[in-house]
Amino acid sequence: MAKDWKVGFIGLGIMGRSMSRNIYRAGFPVTVWNRTPSKMEEAVKWGALTASSPKEVAQNCNLIITMVGDTPDVREVIEGENGVLSGARPGSVLIDMSTISPDATREIAARAAERGVAMLDAPVSGGDIGARNGTLSIMVGGDAEVLEKVRPVLEAMGKSIVHCGPVGAGQTVKACNQILCGLNLLGMVEAFAFAKKAGVDLEKMLQVTTQGAGGSWALSNLGPRIAKGDLAPGFSVRFQQKDLRIVLQEAERMELPLLGTAVVQQLLRSVQAYGGNDDGTHALIRVMEQLGNVSITPKE
Template sequence: MTLKNTVRVGFIGLGIMGQSMARNLHEAGFPVTVWNRTEVKMNLAQEWGAATATSPREVAQVSDVVITIVGDTPDVEKVVAGEEGVLAGAKPGTILVDMSTISPDATRQLAAKAAAQGVRMLDAPVSGGDVGARDGTLSIMVGGAEDVLEEVRPLFEAMGKNIVHCGPNGAGQTVKACNQIMCGLNLLGMVEALSFAKKAGVDLEKMIQVTTQGAAGSWALANLGPRVVKGDLAPGFSVRFQQKDLRIVLQEAEHLELPLLGTAAVNQLLRSVQAQGGSEDGTHALISVMEQLGNVEILPEGSGE
Protein backbone atom coordinates (compact mmCIF):
# COMPACT_ATOMS: atom_id res chain seq x y z
CA MET A 1 0.00 0.00 0.00
CA THR A 2 1.26 3.50 -0.79
CA LEU A 3 -0.19 6.82 0.26
CA LYS A 4 2.50 8.97 -1.29
CA ASN A 5 1.33 11.93 -3.37
CA THR A 6 -2.31 10.98 -2.73
CA VAL A 7 -2.91 11.71 0.95
CA ARG A 8 -2.47 15.27 2.14
CA VAL A 9 -0.75 15.52 5.51
CA GLY A 10 -1.20 18.34 7.98
CA PHE A 11 1.48 18.81 10.63
CA ILE A 12 1.01 20.97 13.72
CA GLY A 13 3.99 21.65 16.00
CA LEU A 14 7.47 22.38 14.65
CA GLY A 15 9.64 22.08 17.73
CA ILE A 16 12.96 20.27 18.06
CA MET A 17 11.36 17.00 17.00
CA GLY A 18 8.37 18.16 14.96
CA GLN A 19 10.40 20.06 12.38
CA SER A 20 12.45 16.97 11.53
CA MET A 21 9.42 14.66 11.54
CA ALA A 22 7.49 16.90 9.16
CA ARG A 23 10.51 17.19 6.89
CA ASN A 24 10.91 13.41 6.79
CA LEU A 25 7.28 13.09 5.68
CA HIS A 26 7.91 15.61 2.90
CA GLU A 27 11.09 13.84 1.79
CA ALA A 28 9.19 10.53 1.72
CA GLY A 29 6.86 12.02 -0.89
CA PHE A 30 3.89 13.21 1.14
CA PRO A 31 2.51 16.72 0.53
CA VAL A 32 2.75 18.50 3.89
CA THR A 33 0.95 21.59 5.21
CA VAL A 34 2.26 22.95 8.52
CA TRP A 35 1.17 25.27 11.30
CA ASN A 36 3.15 26.41 14.32
CA ARG A 37 2.46 28.97 17.00
CA THR A 38 5.81 30.65 16.18
CA GLU A 39 5.77 31.84 12.58
CA VAL A 40 9.54 31.73 12.06
CA LYS A 41 9.45 27.94 12.31
CA MET A 42 6.85 27.83 9.54
CA ASN A 43 9.20 29.93 7.43
CA LEU A 44 11.91 27.32 7.94
CA ALA A 45 9.49 24.61 6.85
CA GLN A 46 8.66 26.58 3.70
CA GLU A 47 12.34 26.47 2.79
CA TRP A 48 12.30 22.67 2.55
CA GLY A 49 9.01 22.57 0.69
CA ALA A 50 6.08 22.63 3.11
CA ALA A 51 2.93 24.64 2.54
CA THR A 52 1.76 26.75 5.49
CA ALA A 53 -1.62 27.49 7.05
CA THR A 54 -2.91 30.27 9.28
CA SER A 55 -4.48 28.01 11.92
CA PRO A 56 -4.98 24.36 12.92
CA ARG A 57 -8.49 24.70 11.49
CA GLU A 58 -7.06 25.60 8.08
CA VAL A 59 -4.58 22.72 8.28
CA ALA A 60 -7.48 20.32 8.79
CA GLN A 61 -9.46 21.83 5.93
CA VAL A 62 -6.72 20.96 3.42
CA SER A 63 -5.56 17.63 4.93
CA ASP A 64 -6.66 14.00 5.01
CA VAL A 65 -4.42 13.14 7.98
CA VAL A 66 -3.51 15.72 10.64
CA ILE A 67 -0.55 15.10 12.96
CA THR A 68 -0.07 17.12 16.15
CA ILE A 69 3.02 17.22 18.36
CA VAL A 70 2.86 20.11 20.83
CA GLY A 71 3.95 20.76 24.38
CA ASP A 72 1.35 19.72 26.93
CA THR A 73 -2.22 18.52 27.45
CA PRO A 74 -3.78 22.04 27.35
CA ASP A 75 -1.87 22.79 24.13
CA VAL A 76 -3.25 19.66 22.46
CA GLU A 77 -6.76 20.43 23.67
CA LYS A 78 -6.51 23.93 22.17
CA VAL A 79 -5.12 22.96 18.76
CA VAL A 80 -7.55 20.03 18.47
CA ALA A 81 -10.79 21.18 20.11
CA GLY A 82 -10.40 24.96 20.30
CA GLU A 83 -12.40 27.46 18.28
CA GLU A 84 -9.73 27.45 15.54
CA GLY A 85 -8.71 23.86 16.20
CA VAL A 86 -8.46 20.79 14.03
CA LEU A 87 -11.99 19.58 14.75
CA ALA A 88 -13.39 22.92 13.58
CA GLY A 89 -12.05 22.23 10.10
CA ALA A 90 -11.92 18.45 9.82
CA LYS A 91 -14.20 16.50 7.51
CA PRO A 92 -15.77 13.17 8.49
CA GLY A 93 -13.21 10.48 7.72
CA THR A 94 -10.23 12.65 8.60
CA ILE A 95 -7.58 10.87 10.68
CA LEU A 96 -6.12 12.79 13.63
CA VAL A 97 -2.80 11.52 15.01
CA ASP A 98 -1.57 13.11 18.23
CA MET A 99 2.13 12.41 18.70
CA SER A 100 2.50 14.67 21.75
CA THR A 101 3.00 13.26 25.23
CA ILE A 102 -0.12 14.02 27.26
CA SER A 103 -2.50 12.52 29.81
CA PRO A 104 -4.03 9.17 28.79
CA ASP A 105 -7.38 10.32 30.20
CA ALA A 106 -7.31 13.55 28.18
CA THR A 107 -6.48 11.48 25.10
CA ARG A 108 -9.55 9.32 25.59
CA GLN A 109 -11.73 12.40 25.98
CA LEU A 110 -10.35 13.99 22.80
CA ALA A 111 -10.81 10.73 20.90
CA ALA A 112 -14.48 10.69 21.95
CA LYS A 113 -14.95 14.29 20.78
CA ALA A 114 -13.29 13.46 17.48
CA ALA A 115 -15.43 10.35 16.99
CA ALA A 116 -18.59 12.39 17.51
CA GLN A 117 -17.60 14.35 14.40
CA GLY A 118 -16.63 11.30 12.38
CA VAL A 119 -12.90 11.92 12.91
CA ARG A 120 -10.76 8.89 13.73
CA MET A 121 -8.01 9.50 16.26
CA LEU A 122 -4.79 7.73 17.20
CA ASP A 123 -2.54 8.64 20.10
CA ALA A 124 0.99 7.93 18.92
CA PRO A 125 3.63 9.44 21.24
CA VAL A 126 7.24 8.92 20.28
CA SER A 127 10.61 8.20 21.84
CA GLY A 128 14.08 8.71 20.44
CA GLY A 129 14.76 12.39 20.96
CA ASP A 130 16.09 14.87 18.44
CA VAL A 131 18.42 12.26 16.95
CA GLY A 132 15.60 9.78 16.30
CA ALA A 133 13.39 12.52 14.86
CA ARG A 134 16.14 13.67 12.50
CA ASP A 135 17.13 10.16 11.40
CA GLY A 136 13.56 8.85 11.10
CA THR A 137 14.22 6.11 13.66
CA LEU A 138 11.70 7.00 16.37
CA SER A 139 9.82 4.43 18.41
CA ILE A 140 6.08 5.07 18.00
CA MET A 141 3.58 3.81 20.60
CA VAL A 142 0.09 3.72 19.11
CA GLY A 143 -3.30 3.73 20.80
CA GLY A 144 -6.56 3.50 18.86
CA ALA A 145 -8.15 1.28 16.24
CA GLU A 146 -5.68 -1.06 14.60
CA ASP A 147 -7.23 -0.66 11.14
CA VAL A 148 -6.64 3.11 11.36
CA LEU A 149 -3.02 2.46 12.27
CA GLU A 150 -2.62 0.26 9.20
CA GLU A 151 -4.11 3.00 7.04
CA VAL A 152 -1.46 5.52 8.13
CA ARG A 153 1.42 3.11 8.70
CA PRO A 154 3.32 4.44 5.63
CA LEU A 155 3.40 7.87 7.31
CA PHE A 156 4.72 6.37 10.52
CA GLU A 157 7.38 4.47 8.58
CA ALA A 158 8.70 7.79 7.27
CA MET A 159 9.26 8.95 10.86
CA GLY A 160 10.09 5.82 12.84
CA LYS A 161 11.37 2.26 12.82
CA ASN A 162 9.66 0.66 15.81
CA ILE A 163 5.89 1.03 15.41
CA VAL A 164 3.79 -0.86 17.95
CA HIS A 165 0.02 -0.99 18.40
CA CYS A 166 -0.44 -0.85 22.18
CA GLY A 167 -4.25 -1.04 22.49
CA PRO A 168 -7.25 1.34 22.40
CA ASN A 169 -7.07 5.13 22.68
CA GLY A 170 -4.94 6.10 25.66
CA ALA A 171 -2.80 2.96 25.52
CA GLY A 172 -0.10 4.71 23.49
CA GLN A 173 0.12 7.44 26.13
CA THR A 174 0.22 4.86 28.92
CA VAL A 175 3.16 3.09 27.29
CA LYS A 176 4.86 6.47 26.78
CA ALA A 177 4.49 7.06 30.52
CA CYS A 178 6.26 3.74 31.10
CA ASN A 179 8.98 4.91 28.70
CA GLN A 180 9.44 8.14 30.65
CA ILE A 181 9.73 6.28 33.95
CA MET A 182 12.61 4.26 32.51
CA CYS A 183 14.18 7.30 30.84
CA GLY A 184 14.21 9.15 34.13
CA LEU A 185 15.73 6.27 36.07
CA ASN A 186 18.31 5.57 33.35
CA LEU A 187 19.22 9.25 33.42
CA LEU A 188 19.76 9.11 37.18
CA GLY A 189 21.83 5.95 36.85
CA MET A 190 24.01 7.60 34.21
CA VAL A 191 24.80 10.73 36.23
CA GLU A 192 25.45 8.72 39.38
CA ALA A 193 27.83 6.43 37.49
CA LEU A 194 29.66 9.41 35.97
CA SER A 195 29.98 10.97 39.41
CA PHE A 196 31.26 7.74 40.91
CA ALA A 197 33.81 7.27 38.12
CA LYS A 198 35.07 10.84 38.28
CA LYS A 199 35.47 10.87 42.04
CA ALA A 200 37.28 7.53 41.89
CA GLY A 201 39.68 8.88 39.26
CA VAL A 202 38.54 6.76 36.30
CA ASP A 203 38.56 8.15 32.75
CA LEU A 204 34.92 8.95 31.90
CA GLU A 205 35.17 8.25 28.18
CA LYS A 206 36.63 4.79 28.83
CA MET A 207 33.96 4.04 31.41
CA ILE A 208 31.25 4.94 28.89
CA GLN A 209 32.96 2.94 26.14
CA VAL A 210 32.89 -0.23 28.21
CA THR A 211 29.55 0.06 29.99
CA THR A 212 27.51 0.96 26.92
CA GLN A 213 28.35 -2.48 25.50
CA GLY A 214 27.28 -4.47 28.54
CA ALA A 215 24.25 -5.04 30.73
CA ALA A 216 24.41 -1.43 31.98
CA GLY A 217 23.97 -0.02 28.49
CA SER A 218 21.12 2.44 27.88
CA TRP A 219 20.10 5.12 25.40
CA ALA A 220 20.89 7.77 28.01
CA LEU A 221 24.40 6.45 28.60
CA ALA A 222 25.24 6.06 24.92
CA ASN A 223 23.76 9.35 23.73
CA LEU A 224 23.83 11.71 26.70
CA GLY A 225 26.92 10.45 28.54
CA PRO A 226 29.32 11.73 25.85
CA ARG A 227 27.52 15.08 25.82
CA VAL A 228 28.08 15.43 29.56
CA VAL A 229 31.78 14.66 29.19
CA LYS A 230 32.05 17.38 26.52
CA GLY A 231 30.06 19.84 28.64
CA ASP A 232 27.30 20.06 26.05
CA LEU A 233 23.98 20.58 27.84
CA ALA A 234 22.04 21.63 24.72
CA PRO A 235 18.58 20.06 24.73
CA GLY A 236 17.72 17.07 22.62
CA PHE A 237 14.88 16.91 25.15
CA SER A 238 14.61 19.68 27.73
CA VAL A 239 14.28 19.44 31.50
CA ARG A 240 11.02 21.39 31.20
CA PHE A 241 9.40 18.80 28.97
CA GLN A 242 10.77 15.88 30.95
CA GLN A 243 9.23 17.38 34.07
CA LYS A 244 5.91 17.74 32.26
CA ASP A 245 6.09 14.05 31.35
CA LEU A 246 6.99 13.00 34.89
CA ARG A 247 4.10 15.08 36.21
CA ILE A 248 1.76 13.08 33.98
CA VAL A 249 3.34 9.83 35.21
CA LEU A 250 2.99 10.76 38.87
CA GLN A 251 -0.61 11.94 38.42
CA GLU A 252 -1.54 8.65 36.75
CA ALA A 253 0.31 6.73 39.48
CA GLU A 254 -1.75 8.57 42.10
CA HIS A 255 -4.95 7.47 40.36
CA LEU A 256 -3.63 3.90 40.33
CA GLU A 257 -2.51 4.14 43.98
CA LEU A 258 0.93 3.00 42.82
CA PRO A 259 4.12 4.14 44.60
CA LEU A 260 6.89 5.21 42.20
CA LEU A 261 9.76 6.09 44.52
CA GLY A 262 12.51 6.33 41.91
CA THR A 263 10.43 8.41 39.53
CA ALA A 264 9.52 10.82 42.32
CA ALA A 265 13.21 11.18 43.22
CA VAL A 266 14.15 12.01 39.62
CA ASN A 267 11.32 14.56 39.52
CA GLN A 268 12.67 16.30 42.63
CA LEU A 269 16.27 16.26 41.40
CA LEU A 270 15.24 17.77 38.07
CA ARG A 271 13.31 20.38 40.04
CA SER A 272 16.66 21.34 41.56
CA VAL A 273 18.01 21.81 38.03
CA GLN A 274 15.05 24.07 37.29
CA ALA A 275 15.64 26.06 40.49
CA GLN A 276 19.14 26.80 39.16
CA GLY A 277 17.75 28.11 35.87
CA GLY A 278 18.20 24.94 33.84
CA SER A 279 14.65 24.34 32.59
CA GLU A 280 15.63 24.71 28.93
CA ASP A 281 18.81 22.63 29.21
CA GLY A 282 18.85 19.00 28.15
CA THR A 283 17.78 16.46 30.75
CA HIS A 284 21.43 15.47 31.22
CA ALA A 285 21.85 18.81 33.04
CA LEU A 286 20.93 16.64 36.02
CA ILE A 287 24.70 16.17 36.25
CA SER A 288 24.95 19.69 37.73
CA VAL A 289 22.93 18.60 40.77
CA MET A 290 25.09 15.50 41.21
CA GLU A 291 28.19 17.69 41.11
CA GLN A 292 26.84 19.69 44.03
CA LEU A 293 25.63 16.70 46.02
CA GLY A 294 28.88 14.83 45.62
CA ASN A 295 31.30 17.78 45.60
CA VAL A 296 32.75 16.54 42.33
CA GLU A 297 33.55 18.42 39.11
CA ILE A 298 32.44 16.57 35.98
CA LEU A 299 31.50 19.25 33.45
CA PRO A 300 34.48 20.98 31.80
CA GLU A 301 35.20 24.41 33.23
CA GLY A 302 32.99 27.08 31.68
CA SER A 303 30.37 24.70 30.30
CA GLY A 304 26.69 24.60 31.24
CA GLU A 305 26.61 28.33 31.95
Protein backbone atom coordinates (compact mmCIF):
# COMPACT_ATOMS: atom_id res chain seq x y z
CA MET A 1 0.00 0.00 0.00
CA ALA A 2 3.04 2.26 0.29
CA LYS A 3 2.53 4.09 -2.97
CA ASP A 4 -1.24 4.34 -2.43
CA TRP A 5 -0.85 7.09 0.13
CA LYS A 6 -2.07 10.48 -1.02
CA VAL A 7 -0.31 12.78 1.42
CA GLY A 8 -1.66 16.06 2.71
CA PHE A 9 0.88 18.29 4.44
CA ILE A 10 -0.21 21.17 6.66
CA GLY A 11 2.44 23.67 7.79
CA LEU A 12 5.25 24.88 5.51
CA GLY A 13 7.61 26.53 7.98
CA ILE A 14 11.38 26.02 8.24
CA MET A 15 10.87 22.29 8.80
CA GLY A 16 7.66 21.55 6.93
CA ARG A 17 8.69 22.96 3.58
CA SER A 18 11.62 20.53 3.34
CA MET A 19 9.77 17.57 4.86
CA SER A 20 6.90 17.87 2.38
CA ARG A 21 9.27 18.12 -0.55
CA ASN A 22 11.14 15.00 0.52
CA ILE A 23 7.84 13.10 0.63
CA TYR A 24 7.14 14.20 -2.94
CA ARG A 25 10.63 13.19 -4.04
CA ALA A 26 9.97 9.72 -2.61
CA GLY A 27 7.14 9.30 -5.09
CA PHE A 28 4.04 10.25 -3.12
CA PRO A 29 1.53 12.83 -4.41
CA VAL A 30 1.44 15.77 -2.00
CA THR A 31 -1.24 18.38 -1.34
CA VAL A 32 -0.24 21.28 0.91
CA TRP A 33 -1.92 23.97 2.97
CA ASN A 34 -0.33 26.80 4.93
CA ARG A 35 -1.87 29.60 6.94
CA THR A 36 0.23 32.09 4.94
CA PRO A 37 -0.74 31.29 1.33
CA SER A 38 2.44 32.74 -0.19
CA LYS A 39 4.44 29.88 1.33
CA MET A 40 2.52 27.44 -0.86
CA GLU A 41 3.90 29.03 -4.03
CA GLU A 42 7.32 27.42 -3.51
CA ALA A 43 5.66 24.01 -3.04
CA VAL A 44 3.75 24.38 -6.30
CA LYS A 45 7.07 24.86 -8.12
CA TRP A 46 8.33 21.45 -7.02
CA GLY A 47 5.06 19.68 -7.83
CA ALA A 48 2.65 19.98 -4.91
CA LEU A 49 -1.06 20.56 -5.24
CA THR A 50 -2.67 23.15 -2.96
CA ALA A 51 -5.84 23.24 -0.91
CA SER A 52 -7.90 26.14 0.43
CA SER A 53 -8.20 24.71 3.95
CA PRO A 54 -7.15 21.77 6.16
CA LYS A 55 -10.63 20.38 5.52
CA GLU A 56 -10.00 20.31 1.79
CA VAL A 57 -6.63 18.65 2.37
CA ALA A 58 -8.34 15.86 4.30
CA GLN A 59 -11.08 15.49 1.69
CA ASN A 60 -8.47 14.79 -1.00
CA CYS A 61 -5.88 12.81 0.94
CA ASN A 62 -5.85 9.61 2.99
CA LEU A 63 -2.72 10.46 5.00
CA ILE A 64 -2.64 13.92 6.58
CA ILE A 65 0.45 15.32 8.28
CA THR A 66 0.43 18.42 10.47
CA MET A 67 3.60 20.35 11.29
CA VAL A 68 2.64 23.60 13.00
CA GLY A 69 3.83 25.73 15.88
CA ASP A 70 2.02 25.00 19.14
CA THR A 71 -0.85 23.13 20.77
CA PRO A 72 -3.51 25.78 19.89
CA ASP A 73 -2.34 25.72 16.25
CA VAL A 74 -2.65 21.94 16.09
CA ARG A 75 -6.13 22.08 17.60
CA GLU A 76 -7.18 24.74 15.08
CA VAL A 77 -6.02 22.89 11.97
CA ILE A 78 -7.35 19.53 13.17
CA GLU A 79 -10.44 20.30 15.25
CA GLY A 80 -11.44 23.73 13.90
CA GLU A 81 -14.48 24.54 11.78
CA ASN A 82 -12.52 23.90 8.56
CA GLY A 83 -10.09 21.50 10.19
CA VAL A 84 -8.86 18.08 9.18
CA LEU A 85 -11.51 16.16 11.12
CA SER A 86 -14.32 18.00 9.35
CA GLY A 87 -13.13 16.55 6.05
CA ALA A 88 -11.29 13.31 6.84
CA ARG A 89 -12.81 10.03 5.70
CA PRO A 90 -12.97 6.95 7.94
CA GLY A 91 -9.84 4.87 7.42
CA SER A 92 -7.61 7.89 6.95
CA VAL A 93 -4.46 8.35 9.02
CA LEU A 94 -3.48 11.58 10.76
CA ILE A 95 0.13 12.16 11.83
CA ASP A 96 0.92 15.18 13.97
CA MET A 97 4.64 15.93 13.72
CA SER A 98 4.43 19.16 15.71
CA THR A 99 5.74 19.34 19.28
CA ILE A 100 2.81 19.77 21.65
CA SER A 101 1.44 18.66 25.00
CA PRO A 102 1.14 14.87 25.43
CA ASP A 103 -2.25 15.36 27.11
CA ALA A 104 -3.56 17.42 24.19
CA THR A 105 -2.28 14.74 21.82
CA ARG A 106 -4.30 12.07 23.57
CA GLU A 107 -7.42 14.25 23.52
CA ILE A 108 -7.09 14.96 19.78
CA ALA A 109 -6.44 11.27 19.04
CA ALA A 110 -9.63 10.33 20.88
CA ARG A 111 -11.65 12.77 18.78
CA ALA A 112 -10.04 11.43 15.62
CA ALA A 113 -10.89 7.88 16.61
CA GLU A 114 -14.54 8.84 16.99
CA ARG A 115 -14.48 9.70 13.28
CA GLY A 116 -12.69 6.51 12.28
CA VAL A 117 -9.34 8.25 11.80
CA ALA A 118 -6.19 6.70 13.26
CA MET A 119 -3.70 9.16 14.73
CA LEU A 120 0.01 8.97 15.42
CA ASP A 121 2.05 11.60 17.23
CA ALA A 122 5.46 11.76 15.55
CA PRO A 123 7.51 14.80 16.64
CA VAL A 124 10.97 15.14 15.16
CA SER A 125 14.49 16.17 16.06
CA GLY A 126 17.30 17.26 13.76
CA GLY A 127 16.48 20.87 12.93
CA ASP A 128 16.49 22.47 9.51
CA ILE A 129 19.53 20.44 8.46
CA GLY A 130 17.83 17.15 9.18
CA ALA A 131 14.63 18.32 7.48
CA ARG A 132 16.50 19.27 4.30
CA ASN A 133 18.57 16.08 4.20
CA GLY A 134 15.75 13.71 5.16
CA THR A 135 17.70 12.54 8.21
CA LEU A 136 15.35 13.52 11.01
CA SER A 137 14.91 11.44 14.13
CA ILE A 138 11.21 10.63 14.42
CA MET A 139 9.69 9.45 17.71
CA VAL A 140 6.27 7.88 17.25
CA GLY A 141 3.35 7.27 19.60
CA GLY A 142 0.27 5.31 18.59
CA ASP A 143 -0.72 1.95 17.13
CA ALA A 144 2.30 -0.05 15.91
CA GLU A 145 0.38 -1.52 12.96
CA VAL A 146 -0.58 1.94 11.74
CA LEU A 147 3.05 3.00 12.01
CA GLU A 148 4.15 0.12 9.79
CA LYS A 149 1.61 1.10 7.16
CA VAL A 150 2.86 4.69 6.97
CA ARG A 151 6.55 3.92 7.58
CA PRO A 152 7.52 4.43 3.89
CA VAL A 153 6.27 8.03 4.09
CA LEU A 154 8.12 8.67 7.35
CA GLU A 155 11.28 7.15 5.86
CA ALA A 156 11.23 9.91 3.24
CA MET A 157 11.79 12.39 6.08
CA GLY A 158 13.88 10.57 8.67
CA LYS A 159 16.62 8.01 9.16
CA SER A 160 15.61 6.97 12.69
CA ILE A 161 11.96 6.06 13.25
CA VAL A 162 11.25 4.62 16.70
CA HIS A 163 7.92 3.43 18.06
CA CYS A 164 7.89 4.81 21.60
CA GLY A 165 4.55 3.46 22.85
CA PRO A 166 0.87 4.46 22.81
CA VAL A 167 -0.49 7.82 21.70
CA GLY A 168 1.36 10.61 23.51
CA ALA A 169 4.56 8.62 23.98
CA GLY A 170 6.18 10.31 20.99
CA GLN A 171 5.56 13.70 22.57
CA THR A 172 6.93 12.49 25.89
CA VAL A 173 10.16 11.30 24.27
CA LYS A 174 10.38 14.60 22.38
CA ALA A 175 10.18 16.38 25.75
CA CYS A 176 13.14 14.28 26.90
CA ASN A 177 14.97 15.30 23.74
CA GLN A 178 14.34 18.99 24.42
CA ILE A 179 15.68 18.66 27.96
CA LEU A 180 18.89 17.25 26.50
CA CYS A 181 19.01 19.90 23.77
CA GLY A 182 18.67 22.69 26.32
CA LEU A 183 21.38 21.38 28.62
CA ASN A 184 23.73 20.61 25.72
CA LEU A 185 23.16 24.16 24.52
CA LEU A 186 24.12 25.58 27.89
CA GLY A 187 27.23 23.41 28.10
CA MET A 188 28.28 24.52 24.63
CA VAL A 189 28.03 28.27 25.27
CA GLU A 190 29.82 27.94 28.63
CA ALA A 191 32.66 26.07 26.88
CA PHE A 192 32.87 28.82 24.25
CA ALA A 193 33.08 31.49 26.96
CA PHE A 194 35.74 29.54 28.84
CA ALA A 195 37.87 29.05 25.72
CA LYS A 196 37.55 32.66 24.60
CA LYS A 197 38.33 34.08 28.04
CA ALA A 198 41.40 31.85 28.24
CA GLY A 199 42.62 32.94 24.81
CA VAL A 200 42.19 29.60 23.03
CA ASP A 201 41.29 29.53 19.32
CA LEU A 202 37.62 28.57 19.02
CA GLU A 203 38.06 26.58 15.81
CA LYS A 204 40.75 24.43 17.42
CA MET A 205 38.62 23.94 20.52
CA LEU A 206 35.78 22.72 18.32
CA GLN A 207 38.09 20.46 16.33
CA VAL A 208 38.98 18.58 19.49
CA THR A 209 35.78 18.65 21.54
CA THR A 210 33.41 17.59 18.76
CA GLN A 211 35.37 14.33 18.58
CA GLY A 212 35.58 13.75 22.34
CA ALA A 213 33.31 12.55 25.11
CA GLY A 214 31.82 16.04 25.45
CA GLY A 215 30.68 16.11 21.84
CA SER A 216 27.02 16.63 20.92
CA TRP A 217 24.78 17.43 17.96
CA ALA A 218 24.65 21.03 19.18
CA LEU A 219 28.42 21.32 19.36
CA SER A 220 28.97 19.82 15.90
CA ASN A 221 26.20 21.72 14.12
CA LEU A 222 25.72 24.94 16.07
CA GLY A 223 29.25 25.42 17.37
CA PRO A 224 30.67 26.37 13.95
CA ARG A 225 27.80 28.83 13.48
CA ILE A 226 28.64 30.53 16.76
CA ALA A 227 32.31 30.76 15.80
CA LYS A 228 31.27 32.55 12.58
CA GLY A 229 28.73 34.79 14.29
CA ASP A 230 25.85 33.17 12.40
CA LEU A 231 22.82 33.16 14.72
CA ALA A 232 20.19 32.54 12.03
CA PRO A 233 17.60 30.00 13.11
CA GLY A 234 17.66 26.33 12.31
CA PHE A 235 15.39 26.09 15.33
CA SER A 236 14.34 29.36 16.89
CA VAL A 237 14.40 30.56 20.49
CA ARG A 238 10.64 31.09 20.19
CA PHE A 239 9.94 27.41 19.55
CA GLN A 240 12.52 26.11 21.99
CA GLN A 241 10.84 28.16 24.69
CA LYS A 242 7.49 26.70 23.71
CA ASP A 243 8.95 23.20 24.01
CA LEU A 244 10.55 23.92 27.38
CA ARG A 245 7.26 25.33 28.61
CA ILE A 246 5.63 21.99 27.79
CA VAL A 247 8.46 20.14 29.55
CA LEU A 248 8.17 22.22 32.70
CA GLN A 249 4.38 21.97 32.75
CA GLU A 250 4.58 18.19 32.54
CA ALA A 251 7.31 18.14 35.19
CA GLU A 252 5.11 20.20 37.51
CA ARG A 253 2.25 17.77 36.99
CA MET A 254 4.57 14.88 37.91
CA GLU A 255 6.13 16.85 40.80
CA LEU A 256 9.54 16.30 39.20
CA PRO A 257 12.30 18.90 39.76
CA LEU A 258 14.18 19.81 36.56
CA LEU A 259 16.69 22.36 37.80
CA GLY A 260 18.90 22.55 34.72
CA THR A 261 15.99 22.81 32.31
CA ALA A 262 14.51 25.67 34.33
CA VAL A 263 17.83 27.54 34.21
CA VAL A 264 18.08 27.18 30.43
CA GLN A 265 14.49 28.38 30.05
CA GLN A 266 15.26 31.51 32.07
CA LEU A 267 18.48 32.22 30.17
CA LEU A 268 16.65 31.92 26.86
CA ARG A 269 14.06 34.33 28.24
CA SER A 270 16.91 36.84 28.51
CA VAL A 271 17.65 36.27 24.81
CA GLN A 272 14.00 37.05 24.11
CA ALA A 273 14.17 40.19 26.25
CA TYR A 274 16.97 41.48 24.02
CA GLY A 275 14.99 40.87 20.82
CA GLY A 276 16.30 37.43 19.94
CA ASN A 277 12.98 35.58 19.81
CA ASP A 278 13.44 34.55 16.18
CA ASP A 279 17.17 33.87 16.34
CA GLY A 280 18.51 30.35 16.53
CA THR A 281 18.71 28.77 19.97
CA HIS A 282 22.50 29.18 19.86
CA ALA A 283 21.84 32.92 20.33
CA LEU A 284 22.14 31.91 23.98
CA ILE A 285 25.79 32.82 23.40
CA ARG A 286 24.76 36.49 23.69
CA VAL A 287 23.66 35.98 27.27
CA MET A 288 26.93 34.21 28.02
CA GLU A 289 28.83 37.18 26.59
CA GLN A 290 26.97 39.52 28.94
CA LEU A 291 27.33 37.31 31.99
CA GLY A 292 31.04 36.77 31.44
CA ASN A 293 31.88 40.18 29.99
CA VAL A 294 33.55 38.44 27.06
CA SER A 295 33.18 38.97 23.29
CA ILE A 296 32.77 35.56 21.66
CA THR A 297 31.00 35.95 18.31
CA PRO A 298 32.36 38.10 15.49
CA LYS A 299 30.55 41.43 15.39
CA GLU A 300 29.33 43.14 12.23
